[in-house]
Every structure is written in C-alpha cells, then in structure tokens.
Amino acid sequence: MKKDEVPQDNSKSYQGQNKLLYAVDDSGHYHGVKSSGWEVENFATQLAVNDLNEQTSQALSDAHSGLISSLGYHMLARRFDVATLAAASGFFQWQINRHLRPAIFLTLSDKKISRYCDTLKISRDALFSLPTQ
Amino acid sequence: MPDIILPINHLQSSHCETGVVATLLQSKGIDMSEPMAFGLASALTFAYLPFVKISGMPLIAYRMPPKTIIKKVCKKLDIELETRKFSNAQDGMQALDDELAKGNLVGLQSSVYWLPYFPEDMRFHFNAHNLIVYGKNSQGEYLISDPVFEYPVTCAAEDLKNARFAKGALAAKGLMYVIRSTPSHIELNEVIKPAIKKTAKMMNGLILPYFGLKGIRHMAKQIRQLDKKTPKYARLYLAHIVRMQEEIGTGGAGFRFMYASFLEQAADICQIPALNKCAEHTTLVGDLWREFAMDAVKYCKKRGDISLGDIAKKLEQVAEEEAKLSKMLLSAIA
Numbered sequence: 001m002k003k004d005e006v007p008q009d010n011s012k013s014y015q016g017q018n019k020l021l022y023a024v025d026d027s028g029h030y031h032g033v034k035s036s037g038w039e040v041e042n043f044a045t046q047l048a049v050n051d052l053n054e055q056t057s058q059a060l061s062d063a064h065s066g067l068i069s070s071l072g073y074h075m076l077a078r079r080f081d082v083a084t085l086a087a088a089s090g091f092f093q094w095q096i097n098r099h100l101r102p103a104i105f106l107t108l109s110d111k112k113i114s115r116y117c118d119t120l121k122i123s124r125d126a127l128f129s130l131p132t133q
Numbered sequence: 134m135p136d137i138i139l140p141i142n143h144l145q146s147s148h149c150e151t152g153v154v155a156t157l158l159q160s161k162g163i164d165m166s167e168p169m170a171f172g173l174a175s176a177l178t179f180a181y182l183p184f185v186k187i188s189g190m191p192l193i194a195y196r197m198p199p200k201t202i203i204k205k206v207c208k209k210l211d212i213e214l215e216t217r218k219f220s221n222a223q224d225g226m227q228a229l230d231d232e233l234a235k236g237n238l239v240g241l242q243s244s245v246y247w248l249p250y251f252p253e254d255m256r257f258h259f260n261a262h263n264l265i266v267y268g269k270n271s272q273g274e275y276l277i278s279d280p281v282f283e284y285p286v287t288c289a290a291e292d293l294k295n296a297r298f299a300k301g302a303l304a305a306k307g308l309m310y311v312i313r314s315t316p317s318h319i320e321l322n323e324v325i326k327p328a329i330k331k332t333a334k335m336m337n338g339l340i341l342p343y344f345g346l347k348g349i350r351h352m353a354k355q356i357r358q359l360d361k362k363t364p365k366y367a368r369l370y371l372a373h374i375v376r377m378q379e380e381i382g383t384g385g386a387g388f389r390f391m392y393a394s395f396l397e398q399a400a401d402i403c404q405i406p407a408l409n410k411c412a413e414h415t416t417l418v419g420d421l422w423r424e425f426a427m428d429a430v431k432y433c434k435k436r437g438d439i440s441l442g443d444i445a446k447k448l449e450q451v452a453e454e455e456a457k458l459s460k461m462l463l464s465a466i467a
Contacts (some may be wrong), residue, residue, distance in 0.1 A: 001386070001416070001419060008365060013252060013255060013380075015252040018283055019147070019281065019382070020281075020384065021146050021147060021385040021390065022144060022384045022385060022390035022393070023385075023390065024283065024393075028282070028413070030145075030168070030394035030397050030412070032145070032147070032167075032391060034145075040375065040423075040427050041375060041379040041380050043372070043430050044371075044373075044375035044376045044426075044429075044433070045254055045255075045432065046370035047369065047372040047433060048188075048369065048372055048373065048376060049254050049293060050408075051369060075241065079256065079257055079258060080258065081188055081189065083186060083189075084188075084301055087300070088258070088299065088301035089300070094247075119297060
C-alpha cells in the first residue's frame with residue numbers, strides 16, 4: 001500500500017480517532033501513516049455490530065413478553081453470548097441456558113445471582129429489571 | 134496523594150503488544166521500532182482455528198498468540214522482564230501503585246470491553262489487550278499510554294481493575310510486567326536472521342491444516358462452501374474475516390505491511406539487500422489481502438457480480454504469493 005492510498009474514510013466506528021497503518025512512500029520506504037478509517041473495514045464492523053444490536057433488541061422484546069429471563073437481555077447488552085458468559089462466570093453453558101428460562105431464573109440463589117452481577121458489573125435490581133422497549 | 138507522572142514517549146502503534154514492547158524498550162534507551170519488535174519475535178503467521186469460537190465464528194489469527202512478542206523480544210535481547218499475576222484484585226492494584234511509586238513504567242494485560250475509553254463499536258470481550266500505565270493523578274485515575282490510540286488516556290481505578298481482572302478466555306489475571314534490567318549493548322544483527330528463518334518456515338505450515346499456507350487454503354475452501362449456508366451467515370462470516378484482518382489492530386492486511394516494514398529495517402541493519410526485495414514482495418502480498426477484503430465486502434453488499442468462487446480464488450492467490458515469499462526469505466538469509 002502506498003502512502004497516498006491509505007484510506008481516509010472517517011469511519012463511524014473510530015469515533016473521530018485515527019489509527020496507524022504502515023505504507024510506503026514515493027521512494028519505497030515504509031512509514032507509519034494515520035488513517036481515519038476504511039470504508040471496507042467499517043462495513044464489516046457495522047454488519048457485525050448491527051447483528052449484535054438486532055439480537056439484543058430481540059432478546060429485550062422476548063424478555064418483555066416472558067419468553068426468556070431478563071438475564072437473556074443483559075447478557076447480550078454486555079456483548080456476551082452463552083459461551084463467553086460461561087467462560088467469564090464459571091457457570092456451564094447448560095446452566096446458563098436453564099437460567100435463561102424465566103421461571104428458573106427467579107428461583108436462583110443469591111450466590112448465583114451475585115455471580116452474574118459480578119460478571120456483568122450490574123446491580124441485582126438492574127439484573128431483574130428491563131429497560132422499556 | 135500527589136500526582137505521579139513518569140516520563141514516557143507515547144508512541145502510537147498499529148498493534149497493542151508490539152507497541153507496548155517498543156515503548157517500554159525505548160524508555161530504557163533501546164532503539165526499537167514496532168515493526169522490529171514484531172519481526173524479532175517471529176510473530177507473523179496465519180492460523181484458522183475452527184474450534185476456538187469468537188461470537189460463534191472461528192478464530193482467525195495473523196500473528197502468534199498473545200504474550201509471545203514481549204516474551205520473545207526480551208529473551209532474545211537478554212532483557213530482564215518481571216511478570217506477575219494476582220489471585221486477588223486488590224493486591225494487583227496495590228502492586229501497580231507500588232511500582233509507579235518506585236518510578237517504573239508498568240505494562241498490563243487487560244480486557245478491551247471494560248476500558249471505557251475504547252470507541253463503543255470496538256468494545257468486545259477480548260482479554261489480551263496490552264497497555265502501559267505511566268502515572269496516577271490526585272483523583273485516583275490512572276494515566277495510560279495505550280499504544281493503539283493517538284494520545285495518552287486516563288482511566289478510573291475501578292474500570293482498570295475490572296479490565297485487568299475480567300475472567301474468561303485468555304484471562305489476564307491482573308498480569309503486569311516491568312523491565313528490571315537491560316544489557317549495555319544490543320546487537321540486532323545476530324538475532325534478526327534466525328527470527329526471519331523461523332517465520333519463513335512457519336509460513337509453510339505445521340502438521341495441521343489450520344496454519345500457514347495450508348490454513349489460508351483451508352479458509353478458501355470454507356468460503357467456497359458458504360453457498361450451503363444461509364446468506365446471512367455467509368455475510369457475517371466474510372465480515373468476520375475482514376474484521377480479524379483489518380480492525381483488530383494489525384497495521385493493515387493482517388500484519389503483512391508491518392512485517393514488510395520490519396524486512397526493510399532488517400535489510401539495512403544486516404546489510405542484506407535481498408531482504409529489500411522480500412519487503413517489496415510482502416507489500417504485494419499485503420495488497421492482495423486488502424483486495425481480498427474488498428472483494429469479500431463487495432459480496433456482502435451484493436454489489437456487482439462477484440461470486441464466492443472469485444473470493445476464494447483471490448485467497449488462493451494470496452497463499453501462492455506467501456509461498457513465494459517464504460522461499461525468497463529463506464534464500465535471502467541463506
């Protein structure tokens with residue numbers, strides 16, 4: 001990549017910041033060059049972020065209608081899925097899947113709930129409540 | 134408590150770990166660039182790991198696993214690095230304060246997600262980020278030189294604690310590292326050649342089909358088979374590859390441009406002009422990776438008449454050129 005080919009596309013995901021790429025100048029030498037974003041990369045990021053946001057708002061509506069527990073929403077809102085939440089909380093994936101059922105989630109011990117609160121950095125009250133849609 | 138502000142030359146870098154190594158070594162008066170740290174650690178590679186999942190997608194890496202770079206560079210240059218992990222977060226924060234009070238720059242491994250200064254769309258649960266703490270102000274906030282950012286940042290103690298002690302895959306367990314001593318003289322000349330040799334050999338792949346050239350060809354095969362999946366999965370999968378290659382602090386084209394810069398410096402230090410030719414070829418390889426990313430995104434946008442076969446073909450072309458590069462590197466240092 002040549003220095004003048006370093007994209008400056010002001011990617012939304014950079015929030016006004018620049019990142020450093022390596023590119024060659026006219027005499028063929030490498031330098032660090034700042035880039036405000038690349039449309040190609042930004043598209044890929046937004047596709048992934050939009051997918052996560054869709055899943056999260058779906059979980060919110062499912063939680064409001066009682067199909068899943070509030071944990072299902074808060075997990076996704078904190079960018080976890082069942083696999084990563086299991087790794088971070090120490091629960092098994094099958095346990096988390098059970099806890100996603102509203103009736104079971106309400107019967108969990110304080111100890112288990114505080115493990116979720118600790119992993120998600122959220123208060124007990126917040127874990128049991130949902131934002132409005 | 135008065136402010137502690139240690140002298141540091143904040144060095145914006147492409148990648149966190151190489152940036153931290155270069156900054157820490159420079160603070161000790163050692164002339165070390167980010168690409169040089171990357172090359173010396175033989176960090177360039179390709180790995181496609183289908184059994185390690187990131188939000189349901191295979192892990193695709195363009196460099197060796199976290200911590201390889203700092204460990205290898207220090208070992209090769211005979212630099213004494215003290216690393217510590219903590220079972221208790223309080224102890225970990227106290228140890229950080231103690232080192233700062235002694236006037237030492239402290240390298241930390243942390244999660245990305247719990248650092249509030251990261252742009253929202255970049256925050257995800259990756260626990261092997263690296264940064265340097267160079268002070269603490271009277272409000273109790275830490276002064277941080279995070280190498281992927283343009284300027285130094287500050288971070289509240291509670292947030293930094295959460296980031297250091299986040300659990301899960303690659304958990305940092307509060308890992309901190311401090312340079313204890315450096316040799317009086319460093320001879321890069323002797324360590325560069327073996328480092329290049331290792332990279333060139335690694336590109337040919339290990340026994341498993343997931344590494345090096347085999348890994349790239351394997352990924353091409355997976356792309357060809359995407360037509361058996363839902364269109365949505367195919368788009369997310371391709372976007373995932375592009376993110377791993379470009380977004381995750383690689384300096385562009387999955388570290389290929391950074392490696393080219395290393396080869397250019399190596400040619401000069403070792404007085405091997407053939408390495409300049411290798412650097413040029415690495416640039417070509419990097420440009421091909423970028424073209425591949427463009428094609429993949431074009432497909433995601435359903436624009437033009439690009440097919441999965443075309444994208445896979447481009448990737449196989451990348452593999453071919455990387456094979457050539459491996460040979461060129463071996464003959465340049467022979």
